[in-house]
Amino acid sequence: MELSSRVEYALLALLELASHHARKEPLKISEITAHQAMPDRYLEQILTNLRRSGLVQSHRGAKGGYVLAREPWQITLLDIVSSVEGDSHPKETDGSTQPTIEKNVVDEVWQQARNAAQSILSHYTLQDLCQRRDAYRQTNPMYYI
Numbered sequence: 001m002e003l004s005s006r007v008e009y010a011l012l013a014l015l016e017l018a019s020h021h022a023r024k025e026p027l028k029i030s031e032i033t034a035h036q037a038m039p040d041r042y043l044e045q046i047l048t049n050l051r052r053s054g055l056v057q058s059h060r061g062a063k064g065g066y067v068l069a070r071e072p073w074q075i076t077l078l079d080i081v082s083s084v085e086g087d088s089h090p091k092e093t094d095g096s097t098q099p100t101i102e103k104n105v106v107d108e109v110w111q112q113a114r115n116a117a118q119s120i121l122s123h124y125t126l127q128d129l130c131q132r133r134d135a136y137r138q139t140n141p142m143y144y145i
Contacts, residue, residue, distance in 0.1 A: 010046050010084045011077075011129065012036040017056065018072040018130050026058075026065030046084060053083035072130060078121035 016032045029047065033040050047066055050056045057069045068075070 004085065005042075006046060006084045007081055009036075009038045009043060010050060010080055012038065013043055013047065013066075014050070014055070014068070014075070014080060014126055015129055015133065017066060017068050018126050021068050021072060024067065026063065026067050028065040031065070050080075050083055053079070055079060055083055068126075071127075073125050073127035075126040076122050077124045077126075077129075078118055080126070081121055 013032050013036065016035055017027055020027055029040050029043055032038075033043060047056060047058070051058055051066075054069055055075055056066045058064070058066055
C-alpha cells in the first residue's frame with residue numbers, strides 16, 4: 001500500500017488551508033502551489049473532489065479561492081482519503097469463478113489490513129497534522145544566511 005499522489009496533494013493543500021483557517025480568507029490555487037510544489041490543474045481537480053464531499057468551500061471572484069468547510073479538528077484523514085480516492089470496497093467477483101480456500105484467506109487478511117488502515121486514518125485529524133508540522137518546525141529550525 002502506498003500514498004497516492006492525489007492523497008498526498010490533497011493533504012498538503014488542506015494543510016495550507018488549515019494554516020490560514022483562522023483568518024477566514026480564501027486561498028487561490030496559485031497561492032497553495034507556491035508553497036507546495038504541485039501542478040495547478042491537478043490540484044484543481046483534487047479541490048473539486050474535496051468541495052463535492054464538503055471538506056472545502058470555494059469562493060468566486062477576484063478575492064475568491066478555497067477555505068475549509070469545517071474546523072481542522074473535525075476533518076479526519078479518512079474523510080480526506082475517502083473524498084479523493086473514493087470508498088474502497090472489496091472487488092466484486094463475476095460469479096464465474098468459485099471461491100477457493102486460498103482466495104478466502106487472502107481476502108480475509110486484506111480486509112484486516114483495510115480495517116487497520118481505516119482505524120488509524122479515522123483517529124488522526126487535519127489539526128493533528130498541523131500540530132505535528134508545527135512541532136517539527138520548532139525542533140528543526142531552518143537557518144537562512
